[in-house]
Amino acid sequence: MKPLKDHQLRSQQLGALLRLQQYLMVRAWQKQHQLSRWSSLLSHGFSTLFSLLLAVGVGFVIALPGMETLQTAPDLLLRWLWIFAFGILGFMWTLSPLLFLMKNENLSLDLRKLLPFPMGVKTLHRYHCLLAFFEPWSLFFYPLGLAVLWSSAYWPEATLVNRLALVPLLGLWAMVHTLGNRLLQDMMLRLFQSRYWKELLSLILLFVVIFASFAPAFVAEQLTQEKLRSAPINLSPDMLLYSQPFWRVIETGLNALLYFSPPGIFVQGLWALYEHQYLVWIQQLASLGLWSFLIYQGSWKLLKGLLQEPETPITGPYKRKNNLNLHLPLPPVIQAVALKDLHTYFRSLLGKLAFFLTPLMVILLRGAGLGAQAGGPSFSYLLSIIGYLFLTSVYLYINVFGPEGEGFKHYILSGADPRAIFLGKNLALGLFACAQFSLISGIFLCLYPQSHALFQTGWLSFLSLLFGVLSLGNLLSIRTPGPMNLNKSHYKQNNGTPILLSFQVLMVLSGIISLPLLLHAWFSTPLLLLNSTLCMLMGFSWYAILTYAAQLFPQEAPFILESITAKDAA
Amino acid sequence: MKLMDTMPPPPALETHALSRHFGRFTAVKNLNITVPTGAFFGFLGPNGAGKSTTIKMLTGLLTPSAGSVRIFGENFHPQAVALKRKIGVVPEKLHLFEQLSAREYLHFSATMYGVAKADITTRSEEILHFMRLEDKQHQALADYSHGMRKKIALAAALMHQPRLLFLDEPFEGLDVVSAKALQQLLKTLTQKGMTIFLTSHILDIVEKLCDHVAMIQQGELIASAPIETWLSKGSLESHFLKHMGQEPLHSPLSWLTEAP
Numbered sequence: 158m159k160p161l162k163d164h165q166l167r168s169q170q171l172g173a174l175l176r177l178q179q180y181l182m183v184r185a186w187q188k189q190h191q192l193s194r195w196s197s198l199l200s201h202g203f204s205t206l207f208s209l210l211l212a213v214g215v216g217f218v219i220a221l222p223g224m225e226t227l228q229t230a231p232d233l234l235l236r237w238l239w240i241f242a243f244g245i246l247g248f249m250w251t252l253s254p255l256l257f258l259m260k261n262e263n264l265s266l267d268l269r270k271l272l273p274f275p276m277g278v279k280t281l282h283r284y285h286c287l288l289a290f291f292e293p294w295s296l297f298f299y300p301l302g303l304a305v306l307w308s309s310a311y312w313p314e315a316t317l318v319n320r321l322a323l324v325p326l327l328g329l330w331a332m333v334h335t336l337g338n339r340l341l342q343d344m345m346l347r348l349f350q351s352r353y354w355k356e357l358l359s360l361i362l363l364f365v366v367i368f369a370s371f372a373p374a375f376v377a378e379q380l381t382q383e384k385l386r387s388a389p390i391n392l393s394p395d396m397l398l399y400s401q402p403f404w405r406v407i408e409t410g411l412n413a414l415l416y417f418s419p420p421g422i423f424v425q426g427l428w429a430l431y432e433h434q435y436l437v438w439i440q441q442l443a444s445l446g447l448w449s450f451l452i453y454q455g456s457w458k459l460l461k462g463l464l465q466e467p468e469t470p471i472t473g474p475y476k477r478k479n480n481l482n483l484h485l486p487l488p489p490v491i492q493a494v495a496l497k498d499l500h501t502y503f504r505s506l507l508g509k510l511a512f513f514l515t516p517l518m519v520i521l522l523r524g525a526g527l528g529a530q531a532g533g534p535s536f537s538y539l540l541s542i543i544g545y546l547f548l549t550s551v552y553l554y555i556n557v558f559g560p561e562g563e564g565f566k567h568y569i570l571s572g573a574d575p576r577a578i579f580l581g582k583n584l585a586l587g588l589f590a591c592a593q594f595s596l597i598s599g600i601f602l603c604l605y606p607q608s609h610a611l612f613q614t615g616w617l618s619f620l621s622l623l624f625g626v627l628s629l630g631n632l633l634s635i636r637t638p639g640p641m642n643l644n645k646s647h648y649k650q651n652n653g654t655p656i657l658l659s660f661q662v663l664m665v666l667s668g669i670i671s672l673p674l675l676l677h678a679w680f681s682t683p684l685l686l687l688n689s690t691l692c693m694l695m696g697f698s699w700y701a702i703l704t705y706a707a708q709l710f711p712q713e714a715p716f717i718l719e720s721i722t723a724k725d726a727a
Numbered sequence: 728m729k730l731m732d733t734m735p736p737p738p739a740l741e742t743h744a745l746s747r748h749f750g751r752f753t754a755v756k757n758l759n760i761t762v763p764t765g766a767f768f769g770f771l772g773p774n775g776a777g778k779s780t781t782i783k784m785l786t787g788l789l790t791p792s793a794g795s796v797r798i799f800g801e802n803f804h805p806q807a808v809a810l811k812r813k814i815g816v817v818p819e820k821l822h823l824f825e826q827l828s829a830r831e832y833l834h835f836s837a838t839m840y841g842v843a844k845a846d847i848t849t850r851s852e853e854i855l856h857f858m859r860l861e862d863k864q865h866q867a868l869a870d871y872s873h874g875m876r877k878k879i880a881l882a883a884a885l886m887h888q889p890r891l892l893f894l895d896e897p898f899e900g901l902d903v904v905s906a907k908a909l910q911q912l913l914k915t916l917t918q919k920g921m922t923i924f925l926t927s928h929i930l931d932i933v934e935k936l937c938d939h940v941a942m943i944q945q946g947e948l949i950a951s952a953p954i955e956t957w958l959s960k961g962s963l964e965s966h967f968l969k970h971m972g973q974e975p976l977h978s979p980l981s982w983l984t985e986a987p
Contacts, residue, residue, distance in 0.1 A: 161843075163808070165841070166808075166841040169839075169841060170838070173839055176835070177835055180824075180831060181826055184826035184827075267822070269822060272787070272788050273787075273788065274811070274840065280808075
C-alpha cells in the first residue's frame with residue numbers, strides 16, 4: 158500500500174473529524190431520555206427565538222438613527238444606541254465560552270484524544286479553530302451579524318458600496334469573535350487543569366453573574382440616593398443614560414480599553430461606514446485583522462502548551478490536611494458516614510459553590526440597599542434568605558447517594574444499619590447547612606446590627622425548613638437516585654423530574670415556615686412559641702420519614718447502585 | 728550499495744538522558760534505553776515508577792523536560808507526523824470517543840492514520856472477529872466493559888500496521904481466551920519484524936514474550952538486560968522484588984494472620 162501524501166492525509170483527517178463531530182452531536186441527542194429531549198427542544202427553541210429576537214432588536218436599534226421619522230433624533234440618543242449594541246456584543250464575547258464550557262461539554266471534541274494520531278499540533282489547531290465556527294456559541298453570534306446587515310437597509314444615503322463594505326467588517330468581526338472565544342475556552346481549560354483555579358474561577362463567575370443580576374438594583378439605589386440629594390434637579394434615569402457619551406473619546410484607561418477592544422473597533426467601523434468615512438473604516442478593518450492574527454497566534458501557542466501538559470497535574474506526593482473532625486458522642490457508623498460526607502462537600506467544587514452562594518447574595522442584597530429600612534430587615538426578608546439557601550443547594554439533599562458512585566457498594570456489603578446511614582448523611586447535611594446559616598448570621602449581624610431579635614426565631618425557621626428538606630431528600634434519594642459528580646462544573650442530571658418536584662415541594666415548605674408569621678399577625682400569638690411548635694412538628698415528621706426510608710433501603714439498594722453507577726454517568 | 732546492505736538497521740527506539748520534571752517532582756530521570764528493531768521489549772517497574780510518563784514522552788503525548796528520543800534513527804518530537812504514522816499506542820488511560828460504536832471508532836482511527844477506505848472495511852471486520860467483538864460492534868463504547876475497551880484500543884492501534892507498538896498494561900482486564908490469543912498475535916508480529924514496547928505487571932507473560940527487559944524505579948533505570956541473562960539467575964519475579972527492595976515481610980499483618 159502506497160502511503161498517502163501529506164495533503165491527502167490532511168484532507169482525509171478533516172473529513173474524519175467532521176464526521177466525528179456529527180456522530181457526537183447525533184449521539185448526544187439520541188442518548189437522552191424522552192423528557193430531556195423535550196426540555197432540550199424547548200430550551201433550544203427558546204434560544205433560537207431569543208437570538209432571532211435579539212437580531213431583530215439589535216438590528217432595529219442600529220437602524221433607528223437612519224429611519225426618516227427619527228432623522229432629528231438627538232446625537233446623545235444615537236450614541237446611547239451604539240453603546241447598547243456594543244454592550245450586548247461585548248457581554249456575549251466575554252461570557253459565551255464559559256457558558257458553553259459549562260453546558261455543552263459533550264459536544265466539544267476532546268483534543269487530547271486526538272493526540273496519538275499523526276497530526277501536527279499546527280494542523281490540529283487549524284481544525285480546532287475551523288470547528289469553532291460550527292459550535293453553539295458561534296451559531297448564536299450569527300443572528301447579530303444578520304441584524305447589522307439588516308439595519309444597513311435603513312441607513313440614510315446608503316449606497317450599494319457602502320452596504321457591501323459591511324461584509325468584510327462583519328466577516329473579520331465574526332473571525333475575531335470565534336477565534337477569541339476559542340482562545341478564552343482554551344485558557345479556561347488550562348486553568349481548569351488545576352482544581353483550585355477551577356474553583357476560584359467558578360466562584361468569580363458566580364460573583365459576576367450575581368452581580369450582573371443585581372446591577373439594576375444597584376443603579377436604582379444610586380439613582381434614588383442621587384435624587385434625594387439633589388431633589389430640585391430633574392434627574393430621571395433617562396438622563397443618566399443619555400448623558401454618558403463617554404466611550405468614543407479616550408479619556409481614561411477604561412475608555413481606552415473599550416476603544417481598542419474588538420467590539421469597540423467593530424462599532425467604530427460601523428459608525429465610520431454610517432458616516433461614509435472610508436479611511437476610518439479601512440483603519441478599523443486593519444485593526445480587526447491584527448486582532449485576528451494575534452488571537453490566532455496566541456491560541457496556537459496556548460494549545461501547544463495545553464496539549465503537552467499532563468491532563469491532571471502531577472505534583473509528587475501530596476498530603477491533604479485533615480482538619481475536619483467530629484467529636485460527637487455518636488455511634489461509629491453515623492460518625493464515619495457524616496465525616497466522609499462533610500469531607501466530600503467541603504472538598505468538592507459544587508459543595509463549595511453551594512456553601513458560598515447565599516452568603517454572597519446577602520452581601521449583594523445589602524449593597525443594593527434591600528432590607529435597609531429604619532427598623533432593620535423584616536422577618537420575611539430573613540425567611541427569603543433561608544429559602545434561597547436551600548434552593549441553591551437542593552441538589553445535594555435530593556440525591557444523597559449520587560456522589561458515592563461505586564463506593565455505595567460499601568453500604569450493601571458492610572451490612573450497616575440503614576437508619577445509621579441515613580442519620581449520618583442527614584447529620585452531614587445538617588451540619589453543612591448550619592455552618593452556612595451561621596456564616597449568614599455573622600454577615601447579617603455585621604450588616605444589620607439591629608437585627609439580633611430576628612435570629613431568635615430565624616434559627617427556628619431555619620431548622621424547620623432543614624427538617625423538611627432532609628425528609629424530602631431522604632425520599633427522593635431512594636426513589637429517584639442518579640449519578641452525580643460534585644467536582645464537575647457541569648452537573649449532569651439525567652432525570653429532571655426530581656429537581657422539578659423538589660423545587661415545587663420547597664415552595665410548599667417555604668410556605669409552611671412562613672405560616673407562623675401569618676398566625677402571629679392574625680392572633681398575636683408570640684412568634685417564638687409558634688416557630689418552636691412548628692420546628693418540633695417538622696422534627697417529628699423528619700424522624701418518621703427517616704424510619705420509613707431506612708425500612709425501604711435494603712430492598713431499594715440494588716436499584717440505587719444501578720442508577721448511580723449508570724454507564725453514561727457524568 | 729553493498730555497504731548500505733551490510734549496515735545494521737537503526738534501533739527502533741533510542742533515548743538519551745530523557746527526563747521529565749513536574750515542578751520539583753522528577754518523574755523520569757536521565758533515562759537511556761535502546762530497543763533494537765524487531766525486539767519485544769519489556770519495561771517494568773512498581774506503581775508510580777514513571778513507566779506511563781516514559782511511554783507518553785516516547786509517543787509524543789508529553790514533552791520531555793530534557794533529553795532526546797530517536798525512532799528508527801530519526802529525531803522524534805510531538806509534531807513528527809511521518810514518524811507518528813509508524814507508531815501504534817495503547818495508553819494506560821484509554822482515551823476513546825465513548826459515543827462511537829466499536830466499528831465507527833476503528834474507521835475513525837484508521838482514517839486518521841491515512842489507511843485507504845477499502846482496506847479499512849476489511850481490516851476492521853477481521854480485527855473485530857479476532858477480538859471476538861463482532862456481536863457488539865454496533866454498541867457504543869460507553870457500554871463496553873474495561874476488557875472490551877482495551878481490546879478496541881488495541882485493535883485501533885493495529886489497524887494502520889505500525890512498525891513500533893507501545894502497549895501500556897495491555898493484558899489488564901482481558902479474559903483468559905483473549906489474553907492467550909493476544910499473546911500469540913504479539914509473538915507473531917515481532918517475528919514479522921514489528922517492535923513492541925510493553926509494560927505489564929504480569930511478570931509470567933513478560934517472561935514468556937519479551938526478549939529484553941528493563942526495570943525502572945523512582946524514574947531511574949536500574950537494570951536492563953536480555954531475558955536470558957535475567958532468567959539465568961532466577962525468575963523475573965525474584966529479580967523484580969530484589970531490585971525494588973520490596974521482598975515480602977516474614978510476618979505480615981500479625982493481627983490478621985493470628986486472628987481466631
